[in-house]
Amino acid sequence: MAQETHFFQSEAAELLKMMIHSVYSNKEIFLRELISNASDALDKRRIEVLSSDEYGEYEARIRIERDKEKKTLTITDNGIGMTREEIVDYIGTIAKSGTKEFLSAVKRSAADKAEKTDKNSLSTQEMLIGQFGVGFYSTFMVSDKVELVSRRLGSAEAWKFESTGDGSYTLEETTLPECGTSVKLYLRAPGEGEKEEEKDYTDEWVLRDIVKKYSDFIGYPIVMNCTKWKDKKETFEDEVINSQKAIWYKAEGEVTEDEYREFYRHLSHDWQEPLTRIAINAEGSVNFRGLLFIPRQAPFDLFMNDRGGGISLYIKRVFIMNDCKDLIPEYLRFVKGVIDSEDLPLNISREILQEDQRVRVIRRSTLRKIFSSLRKMLESEREKYETFWTAFGRAFKEGVIRDRENAQTILELSLFRSTGGDGWTTLDNYKSRMKPEQEGIYYLLGRDVSTLKGSPKLEAFSDKGYEVLLLTDPVDEVLMTQTHDYGETKFLDAGSGSVQAETEEERKETSKKLEGFEAEFAPLKDKIMKSLGEALSDVRLSARMKSSPACLVSDENTMSLQMEQLMRAMGQNVPPGKRILELNPEHPVIRRLMELSRSGDGKVEDFASVLYDQALILDGAPIADPGRFAHRLADIMNLALEVDKK
Ligand code: ADP
Numbered sequence: 137m138a139q140e141t142h143f144f145q146s147e148a149a150e151l152l153k154m155m156i157h158s159v160y161s162n163k164e165i166f167l168r169e170l171i172s173n174a175s176d177a178l179d180k181r182r183i184e185v186l187s188s189d190e191y192g193e194y195e196a197r198i199r200i201e202r203d204k205e206k207k208t209l210t211i212t213d214n215g216i217g218m219t220r221e222e223i224v225d226y227i228g229t230i231a232k233s234g235t236k237e238f239l240s241a242v243k244r245s246a247a248d249k250a251e252k253t254d255k256n257s258l259s260t261q262e263m264l265i266g267q268f269g270v271g272f273y274s275t276f277m278v279s280d281k282v283e284l285v286s287r288r289l290g291s292a293e294a295w296k297f298e299s300t301g302d303g304s305y306t307l308e309e310t311t312l313p314e315c316g317t318s319v320k321l322y323l324r325a326p327g328e329g330e331k332e333e334e335k336d337y338t339d340e341w342v343l344r345d346i347v348k349k350y351s352d353f354i355g356y357p358i359v360m361n362c363t364k365w366k367d368k369k370e371t372f373e374d375e376v377i378n379s380q381k382a383i384w385y386k387a388e389g390e391v392t393e394d395e396y397r398e399f400y401r402h403l404s405h406d407w408q409e410p411l412t413r414i415a416i417n418a419e420g421s422v423n424f425r426g427l428l429f430i431p432r433q434a435p436f437d438l439f440m441n442d443r444g445g446g447i448s449l450y451i452k453r454v455f456i457m458n459d460c461k462d463l464i465p466e467y468l469r470f471v472k473g474v475i476d477s478e479d480l481p482l483n484i485s486r487e488i489l490q491e492d493q494r495v496r497v498i499r500r501s502t503l504r505k506i507f508s509s510l511r512k513m514l515e516s517e518r519e520k521y522e523t524f525w526t527a528f529g530r531a532f533k534e535g536v537i538r539d540r541e542n543a544q545t546i547l548e549l550s551l552f553r554s555t556g557g558d559g560w561t562t563l564d565n566y567k568s569r570m571k572p573e574q575e576g577i578y579y580l581l582g583r584d585v586s587t588l589k590g591s592p593k594l595e596a597f598s599d600k601g602y603e604v605l606l607l608t609d610p611v612d613e614v615l616m617t618q619t620h621d622y623g624e625t626k627f628l629d630a631g632s633g634s635v636q637a638e639t640e641e642e643r644k645e646t647s648k649k650l651e652g653f654e655a656e657f658a659p660l661k662d663k664i665m666k667s668l669g670e671a672l673s674d675v676r677l678s679a680r681m682k683s684s685p686a687c688l689v690s691d692e693n694t695m696s697l698q699m700e701q702l703m704r705a706m707g708q709n710v711p712p713g714k715r716i717l718e719l720n721p722e723h724p725v726i727r728r729l730m731e732l733s734r735s736g737d738g739k740v741e742d743f744a745s746v747l748y749d750q751a752l753i754l755d756g757a758p759i760a761d762p763g764r765f766a767h768r769l770a771d772i773m774n775l776a777l778e779v780d781k782k
Pocket of ligand 1: 169173174177213215216217218226227271272273316317405
């Protein structure tokens with residue numbers, strides 16, 4: 137079969153060029169990347185074999201073959217393999233978001249550097265390669281030519297990919313006795329004037345060291361042809377060079393931070409260090425071990441539907457499946473790690489998992505352990521906790537709605553913005569600052585904290601010294617309305633018409649005072665309802681505001697503005713709900729409007745409509761007719777500036 141020439145996708149070619157010219161000093165990581173790919177391929181084969189009786193027995197392994205004379209290094213696995221299309225898609229193209237992120241980070245920092253021209257700084261490229269791990273392409277840091285031969289499980293065809301990294305590669309059909317992938321590196325000889333590569337990647341001890349450092353925990357044997365001396369003659373013998381010791385079975389003191397870091401990287405493909413690590417060793421009705429990590433940053437797809445979970449299930453140290461959703465609730469989908477139990481049968485399937493009593497026990501105690509380590513972090517490492525919260529708080533809070541059993545614990549671990557300051561607060565802290573007569577935990581929903589802070593609805597609350605939580609996440613409204621209380625303390629919506637910053641006594645007094653205005657107010661009310669009746673369910677006087685003239689509140693039966701907007705964003709056709717316009721009878725503008733409407737002044741409607749639009753703006757909501765609003769505002773300015781008289 138003829139050889140076909142293909143071109144790398146332009147981003148891939150760019151990355152390759154970068155690898156070839158890389159001055160990165162830690163080039164040995166190419167081996168970590170190849171072994172990690174091989175291990176993933178073996179995991180995938182295992183999953184496919186478990187779910188079908190078509191395939192027979194096989195002995196999973198990763199092989200390293202070195203040839204000192206020819207200066208080649210070959211890494212072979214008998215994993216899932218790739219079809220011709222998969223080679224083109226996965227190797228010839230960059231699909232992975234991490235790698236794209238890498239490229240844009242390189243470009244960004246190159247631009248930064250051009251500005252700063254800081255000659256002493258470490259090569260950015262160098263730094264970034266270390267952070268990201270750029271997969272298969274890292275082989276080009278040490279090779280002149282790379283050959284990849286692969287045969288997909290279940291296929292008879294094998295394909296050979298070959299490239300010198302110069303922008304193109306060739307593909308040609310070939311044969312392989314079994315499925316899997318083999319990657320052969322033609323190690324680079326130093327060019328003219330270049331010094332010899334510091335490390336000889338065909339040297340047994342160099343390779344042993346690298347494997348030990350990065351890949352010791354890999355769950356499949358890594359076999360290498362090692363030198364043995366027999367009768368003073370050099371021979372080669374296969375030897376397993378990784379301990380395969382599951383890191384989660386080791387006591388924490390036996391594992392170095394570096395080993396944990398490498399394991400996390402292997403597991404998560406995340407180039408940053410994890411935020412925290414949670415080790416579980418549970419003994420009881422079901423024995424299991426777990427090693428979980430909370431990343432530092434949320435992945436881009438945290439809120440996409442059908443996103444996989446981050447937990448891999450092992451049984452007796454054998455990999456069974458990844459993305460095991462039954463071991464951890466969905467609101468903790470960002471947690472990465474492994475759970476390994478001796479008490480589950482090896483042939484367990486995803487369907488059985490859901491029903492299995494033992495799995496439920498594992499899930500419950502894993503959850504407890506996660507909560508307790510979050511609580512510890514909240515108490516003793518506040519800054520770290522806030523990093524956690526900023527990245528994952530929105531997902532975590534979903535638990536209040538989805539996991540009623542643990543709702544109070546999740547609330548206890550939740551952080552909120554409030555009028556009490558610029559930072560985050562817990563509900564317990566909020567409660568410790570509550571005034572003795574305060575009836576509950578007040579909250580106000582809105583689009584963003586700064587809009588909320590300027591809301592007239594807060595005036596009476598701040599006047600009394602009551603703190604109000606400022607809630608801006610879409611999930612917050614459902615969370616508050618479904619939860620009702622935290623411990624014994626009620627949640628109260630400061631934006632609701634029926635909630636006031638008053639005690640029972642004060643309420644009586646206020647309503648007496650407001651009644652005093654009713655007669656004066658009647659003509660204005662009438663006029664406003666006539667002109668704005670479509671948008672409003674009521675206009676009334678209120679003591680909610682101190683310095684503002686008007687605001688909009690919702691009544692219990694209408695959807696809030698935020699919810700309306702959220703539903704519309706989700707494509708639902710929601711008619712605008714009617715709201716209550718509250719006016720401050722102590723405000724000079726309102727007093728004057730009451731007077732004017734008694735005397736039948738025609739401008740009153742215009743003023744009222746400006747008040748209404750301005751109340752909408754204060755809620756962060758769109759106004760129906762911005763043109764009309766601007767027009768009326770200009771008229772008002774004319775009046776105020778006495779333009780007509782000039
Ligand atoms: P990453 O492994 O981080 O996704 P790579 O560039 O190393 O990035 O590999 C790209 C893809 O190529 C992998 O996700 C995998 O689908 C495929 N691949 C690489 N190596 C192998 C292998 N040994 N066996 C099967 N598939 C592989």
